[in-house]
Amino acid sequence: MARSRQRTEELSGWGRFPVVRGVVHRDEDLSRACAGAALTRGLGRSYGDASLPAGETDIVACSVRADRILALDEARCVLRAEAGLSLAALEALLTPRGLACPVVPGTAQVTLGGMVAADVHGKNHHVAGTFGRHVRALRLALADGGEVEVTRETDAELFAATLGGLGLTGHILEVECALMRVPSAWMIVETEPVTDIAATLTGLAEASAGWPYTAAWTDGLARGSAAERGYVLRARWAERDEAPAMPPAAPRSWRVPPIPLTEALVRAHHGRHFARAARRRGPRLVSPAQVLHPLDAFAGWNRLYGRGGLVQHQGLLPGPDPGPAVARLLATLAAHGGRSWLTVSKDFGAAGEGLLSFPAPGVSVALDLPGRPTTPALVDALDALVAEAGGRIYLAKDALTRADVLRRMEADRLPRFNAVRDRVDPERRLRSALSVRLLGDAPAGGRAATAAQRRRRETPR
Numbered sequence: 108m109a110r111s112r113q114r115t116e117e118l119s120g121w122g123r124f125p126v127v128r129g130v131v132h133r134d135e136d137l138s139r140a141c142a143g144a145a146l147t148r149g150l151g152r153s154y155g156d157a158s159l160p161a162g163e164t165d166i167v168a169c170s171v172r173a174d175r176i177l178a179l180d181e182a183r184c185v186l187r188a189e190a191g192l193s194l195a196a197l198e199a200l201l202t203p204r205g206l207a208c209p210v211v212p213g214t215a216q217v218t219l220g221g222m223v224a225a226d227v228h229g230k231n232h233h234v235a236g237t238f239g240r241h242v243r244a245l246r247l248a249l250a251d252g253g254e255v256e257v258t259r260e261t262d263a264e265l266f267a268a269t270l271g272g273l274g275l276t277g278h279i280l281e282v283e284c285a286l287m288r289v290p291s292a293w294m295i296v297e298t299e300p301v302t303d304i305a306a307t308l309t310g311l312a313e314a315s316a317g318w319p320y321t322a323a324w325t326d327g328l329a330r331g332s333a334a335e336r337g338y339v340l341r342a343r344w345a346e347r348d349e350a351p352a353m354p355p356a357a358p359r360s361w362r363v364p365p366i367p368l369t370e371a372l373v374r375a376h377h378g379r380h381f382a383r384a385a386r387r388r389g390p391r392l393v394s395p396a397q398v399l400h401p402l403d404a405f406a407g408w409n410r411l412y413g414r415g416g417l418v419q420h421q422g423l424l425p426g427p428d429p430g431p432a433v434a435r436l437l438a439t440l441a442a443h444g445g446r447s448w449l450t451v452s453k454d455f456g457a458a459g460e461g462l463l464s465f466p467a468p469g470v471s472v473a474l475d476l477p478g479r480p481t482t483p484a485l486v487d488a489l490d491a492l493v494a495e496a497g498g499r500i501y502l503a504k505d506a507l508t509r510a511d512v513l514r515r516m517e518a519d520r521l522p523r524f525n526a527v528r529d530r531v532d533p534e535r536r537l538r539s540a541l542s543v544r545l546l547g548d549a550p551a552g553g554r555a556a557t558a559a560q561r562r563r564r565e566t567p568r
C-alpha cells in the first residue's frame with residue numbers, strides 16, 4: 108500500500124495569510140517524511156507562517172499520518188505517541204479512562220508535535236504552566252539526519268529550545284508526556300459579566316485565584332456604553348458526585364459556510380452572544396469541549412474572514428499590573444481604526460523553560476484582526492506598544508512582526524536559542540517562512556520572489 112506522497116501544494120496557517128507554495132511530504136513513517144525536509148508541520152493551526160516553507164522548493168513533512176499511540180501507562184499517567192497524533196483523538200481515548208491532557212490549547216485540532224513546537228498554553232496556565240512542563244522526552248530527527256532521544260537530563264538546552272522552538276531545532280517524531288487524572292468527564296463552568304477592560308482584568312485575577320481554568324472575552328465591536336463589555340469564564344472539572352455517570356456526547360462540529368462576514372453581521376452576533384452571557388448566572392455542567400475548545404463547534408470559521416484572511420495579534424503585557432498597558436493596547440487599536448472581531452484575555456503564571464515560549468507572568472491579549480492592506484501598519488503599532496511594555500508576541504500566531512522588533516522583544520532569549528541552533532544545525536537546513544522573516548535564515552534556494560510576489564505575501568488583500 109502506497110503510504111508516502113510528495114507533491115507541491117498551496118499552504119497557509121489557520122489565518123489563511125500568507126499563502127505560499129511548497130513541497131509537502133506525507134508519510135505514515137515520519138522519519139522517512141522528514142528526511143531532507145526543511146520543516147515539519149502538523150494540522151496547520153498556527154495562524155501565520157510558522158508552519159510554512161521558506162520557499163517553493165523546500166520540503167515540508169506533514170506529520171498527521173504518523174499518529175500511533177506507542178505506550179499508555181494508565182497507572183503512572185504517562186503517554187508516548189507519534190508526533191502526528193491529534194489532541195482530538197487523544198482526548199477521545201483519555202476521557203473514558205478518567206484521564207486528560209494537563210494542558211490543551213483552544214482547539215483540539217492540533218498535533219502533539221505542534222503542541223510541543225509552540226509550547227502551547229491553556230486556560231489553566233496559571234496553575235499548570237505550558238504543555239512543555241509535562242513533556243518527559245522527545246524523539247527528534249536532527250538537521251544532519253541523525254535521530255536522538257532528548258530529555259532534560261540528556262540535553263537540557265536542546266530540550267528547552269525545542270519547547271516553543273517552532274520546529275527549528277529538529278523534527279519531533281515522538282512525544283512522551285505526563286497525563287492527569289480527572290474526577291469525571293464533565294466540567295462546571297460559570298461566567299461573570301464585566302463592563303470594561305479594568306473590570307475584566309480584575310475579574311480574571313480574582314477568578315484565577317480560586318479556579319483552575321479561566322479566560323475573558325471582550326466584545327471588540329460594541330459601541331457606546333457597551334464598548335469593552337465582556338465576560339470572565341471560570342471552570343473546573345466536576346467531581347464524581349456532581350456529574351452524570353454517562354460521559355457527554357462526543358463533540359459535534361457544525362461546518363460554517365465559507366461566506367465572508369461583514370463587521371455589521373459580527374456585531375449583531377456579538378450583541379446576542381454577550382447579552383446572553385450577561386444573563387447567565389450560577390454554575391452549569393457542560394462537556395469539557397465547551398470550555399476547552401469552544402470554537403471547534405464551528406468548523407472552518409476562519410473562512411468567514413474572506414480573501415484577506417485573519418491576522419491574530421497575541422501579545423503579552425507583563426508584570427503584576429498590566430492594566431495600563433492593556434488599556435494602551437486597545438487605545439492603539441482604536442486609534443488606527445482597527446477592530447478585533449474576537450478579543451480573548453488570559454492571565455499567565457510563571458514562565459516555563461522553553462527558550463522561545465510565549466507565556467510569562469502578566470496578561471495575554473489576543474486580537475482577531477481581519478486581513479486588510481492596513482493591517483501590517485496596525486500590527487507594527489501594536490508590536491511597538493508590546494515591546495515598549497517589555498512584553499512579547501506569540502510566534503505561533505504571528506504573520507507580520509518585523510525582525511528588528513522581535514530582536515528588541517527577545518534580546519535576552521534569542522542568543523541562547525540561536526546558540527542551540529548553531530550547535531545542532533549550523534547550516535540552517537531547518538527553516539520556515541517565519542524563520543526567514545524573523546531570524547535571518549536564508550530563503551530557499553529556489554526562484555527568488557519577485558517584488559510583486561513579496562508584496563502579495565506581505566500585505567493582506
Ligand SMILES: Cc1cc2nc3c(=O)[nH]c(=O)nc-3n(C[C@H](O)[C@H](O)[C@H](O)COP(=O)(O)OP(=O)(O)OC[C@H]3O[C@@H](n4cnc5c(N)ncnc54)[C@H](O)[C@@H]3O)c2cc1C
Binds near residue numbers: 146273
Ligand atoms: C482556534 C484556535 C485556538 C487556539 N488556541 C490556542 C491556545 O489557547 N493556546 C495556545 O498556545 N495556542 C493556541 N492555538 C495555536 C495552536 O495551538 C498552535 O499553533 C499549535 O502549534 C498548532 O498545532 P498544529 O499541529 O496545527 O501545528 P502547525 O500549525 O502545523 O505547526 C505549528 C508549529 O509547530 C511546528 N511543528 C508542528 N509539528 C511538528 C513536528 N512534528 N516537529 C517539529 N515541529 C513541528 C511547525 O513547524 C510550526 O512551527 C490556537 C489555534 C487555533 C486555530
